[in-house]
Amino acid sequence: MENKDFTTAILVGQTPEEAFNAVNNVRGWWSEEIEGVTDKLDAEFNYHYEDVHRCKMHIITMIPNEKVVWLVKENYFKFTEDTTEWTGTKIVFDISTIDGKTQVRMTHQGLVAEYECFEICRDSWTNYIQNSLRSLIETGKGKPNGKGKPQTENEKKLTS
Helix, strand or coil: CCCCCEEEEEEECCCHHHHHHHHHCHHHHCECCCEECCCCCCCEEEEEECCCEEEEEEEEEEECCCEEEEEEEEEEECCCCCCCCCCCCEEEEEEEEECCEEEEEEEEECCCCCCCCHHHHHHHHHHHHHHHHHHHHHHCCCCCEECCECCCHHHHHHHC
């Protein structure tokens, strides 16, 4: 059976604690427009990028320096026929040590190739984890999107 989840990972020289803190600083790497608490178990936060994408996340697992899991409670895409494609999926951040380095592996459980948003979502997640989250962990400054600040080619296309 083929893997139905999207996964991307980074390896950094910082500690698992630094990586964990960066993952939970969602405004620092994903979007400046996050509303709500992003670093407490059972908290909920809202993501939105312009009128293109909105979602509500519920933090269902938080194991310090090891794991964070978000459940997508609500989702809206402007660019798909089924605007709720992510609803009910989980976004999992696993933090581990490999050969003295820290690995952050993000898996979007349920983000499947059959989804209309798959290519755009795959490209966006890859950018936000490989570039923005990595930068936040390594330098203290990420590359989140924000009002009038698209960070991916798809965000630029979808807001023009």
